[in-house]
Amino acid sequence: MTLASTSAPTACLAMADGTLFYGRGFGATGETVAELCFNTAMTGYQEIMTDPSYAGQIVTFTFPHIGNTGVTPEDDETADPVAAGMVVKWDPTEPSNWRSTGHLSDWLASRGRIAIGGVDTRRLTRAIRQAGAPHVAIAHDPEGKFDTDALVAKAREFVGLEGLDLAKEVTCAQSYKWDEMRWAWPEGYTRQENARHKVVAIDFGAKRNILRSLASAGCDVTVLPATATAEEILAHSPDGVFLSNGPGDPAATGEYAVPMIQEILKADLPVFGICLGHQMLALALGGQTIKMNHGHHGANHPVKDHETGKVEITSMNHGFAVDSATLPDHVMETHTSLFDGSNCGIRIKDKPVYSVQHHPEASPGPQDSFYLFERFAAYMDEAKAA
Numbered sequence: 001m002t003l004a005s006t007s008a009p010t011a012c013l014a015m016a017d018g019t020l021f022y023g024r025g026f027g028a029t030g031e032t033v034a035e036l037c038f039n040t041a042m043t044g045y046q047e048i049m050t051d052p053s054y055a056g057q058i059v060t061f062t063f064p065h066i067g068n069t070g071v072t073p074e075d076d077e078t079a080d081p082v083a084a085g086m087v088v089k090w091d092p093t094e095p096s097n098w099r100s101t102g103h104l105s106d107w108l109a110s111r112g113r114i115a116i117g118g119v120d121t122r123r124l125t126r127a128i129r130q131a132g133a134p135h136v137a138i139a140h141d142p143e144g145k146f147d148t149d150a151l152v153a154k155a156r157e158f159v160g161l162e163g164l165d166l167a168k169e170v171t172c173a174q175s176y177k178w179d180e181m182r183w184a185w186p187e188g189y190t191r192q193e194n195a196r197h198k199v200v201a202i203d204f205g206a207k208r209n210i211l212r213s214l215a216s217a218g219c220d221v222t223v224l225p226a227t228a229t230a231e232e233i234l235a236h237s238p239d240g241v242f243l244s245n246g247p248g249d250p251a252a253t254g255e256y257a258v259p260m261i262q263e264i265l266k267a268d269l270p271v272f273g274i275c276l277g278h279q280m281l282a283l284a285l286g287g288q289t290i291k292m293n294h295g296h297h298g299a300n301h302p303v304k305d306h307e308t309g310k311v312e313i314t315s316m317n318h319g320f321a322v323d324s325a326t327l328p329d330h331v332m333e334t335h336t337s338l339f340d341g342s343n344c345g346i347r348i349k350d351k352p353v354y355s356v357q358h359h360p361e362a363s364p365g366p367q368d369s370f371y372l373f374e375r376f377a378a379y380m381d382e383a384k385a386a
Contacts, residue, residue: 011116011140013087014151016158019127023118024091025140027108031151033158034058034084036136037319038125040298044315045086045104046075047362049113052170052205053275053317054083055247056161058138059297060124067092070100071107074183077207081113082170082247085138087124091117114140132293133319135160161319162291165255166248167204167276171226178211178221195220197380200238202228202260204246204253204276209361214242217373227256230263239380240270243277243355250279250289250320258284265353270379272372273355279322281355282346288326292342295319296357299364302338305345311338312369315362322346322357352379 011025015036038060039048045066048059066088092104108115116138128134135158137151178201179192192215199219201211204226214221222236226246233241241264246253253276261284264271273281279289296316303314316337324333324343335345335356347354360369 008144010142010144011114011138012146012148012151013116013119014137014139014148014155015127016135016152016155018152020148021116021119021124023116025114025116025142026092026105027085027115027140028112029140029142030114031137031139031154032058032084032114033135033137033154035133035158035161035319036060036087036128037133037295037297038062038121038128040300041315042299044299044362046071047077047209049081049083049086050077051207051245051317052078052082053245053247055166055170055205056164057083058085058087058136059083060087060121060128061089062121062125064089064121066090067104068095069097070095070102071104072099072101074099074188077209078170080111081108083113085114085116087119087121087138088115088117089119089121114138116140128294133295162249163252164248165252167226167246167253170205170247171203172223173225175222175224178223179215180212181216182209182212192216192218192220194218197239197377198222198237199240199242200224200233200236201242201244202226202233202257202277204244204257204280206244206246207359207361210244210274213361213370213373214376217377219377226253228260230260233260233264234267238269239384240272240376242376243271243273243280245275245277245317245359247276250276250283254280254283265351268351270352270376270383271354272376274359275318275357278346278355278357279320281353282322282327285331285346285348286326286328287331288323289320290323292319292321296337296339296342299362301358303335303344303358304338305335307334312358313365314358314360314369315364316358318357352383
């Protein structure tokens with residue numbers, strides 16, 4: 001099947017089943033292959049593109065106005081985009097926002113990321129929902145010359161995300177300190193100068209806003225690479241350990257992360273995990289993870305906190321999920337998705353150890369879930385007082 005745009009195409013999206021979507025390219029030129037997912041957020045496209053959890057994925061945005069507020073370095077979640085590319089309904093317009101410092105297309109081009117506009121993203125999203133996240137190849141050629149057979153073949157050859165440990169590809173090369181807090185008007189980003197707790201954050205692909213949220217909760221944060229050992233972590237004498245978000249198959253990353261987490265749990269320290277960190281904690285406690293059909297990606301996901309009965313509007317970004325049926329008796333399921341009932345949070349019943357699948361730092365609620373960072377600080381206060 002071939003779905004054409006209304007003007008001469010300069011970009012092509014080829015799916016492994018042979019379906020072709022034509023559109024107008026922007027950003028970098030060339031080709032790339034990845035898994036295709038869709039994101040339902042109306043804002044935050046720069047945050048999404050720079051979220052390390054999107055490694056190995058091209059993002060289809062269901063909201064048509066992508067790029068109209070431009071880009072600003074303040075919104076980068078890591079140094080460069082990590083998502084392989086983007087697909088949008090309408091071409092980006094000239095940016096209109098007082099914080100903008102550049103155009104989305106220029107920003108993508110300077111960072112080697114391909115994008116395609118003029119695509120029927122509703123049609124594409126339905127295909128993803130019905131058949132699961134497909135493997136695709138995307139090409140941008142200003143002259144509109146495409147070897148579609150070769151693109152389809154490349155999409156079919158893509159190995160997919162199952163079995164891939166991508167955390168090692170996006171983690172930091174060496175440890176570093178973090179003290180920048182969340183953005184606030186009118187100061188912008190300020191520094192944490194009165195930290196109460198020493199926290200070691202394990203970087204499986206950490207977003208900067210997570211680190212800022214930890215700092216804003218009173219934490220002096222030291223970030224260590226994903227491959228850090230329990231011995232290296234405990235050498236910092238932390239008051240608590242944080243397990244970050246990240247990309248790839250949790251079972252693959254768990255080959256080295258799970259033994260580390262199990263050793264940390266023996267130290268009776270407060271532990272808090274988000275996204276991949278949540279999945280890593282579940283694996284360390286004896287649970288299992290599963291690949292989802294199309295995952296959860298967006299900023300409008302309702303999650304129920306079963307301990308309070310409260311429903312939080314959350315930001316999600318995951319293609320794997322914890323299988324709640326595999327959790328051991330001493331682990332409590334604390335949160336679930338109201339979209340499909342999938343697991344979104346766990347807690348050890350008798351220890352200050354917990355994690356969530358959603359992203360409390362992304363603030364879609366906007367502050368529905370920040371209590372999770374405050375809970376971490378409270379657990380560390382209680383541990384010191386004991």
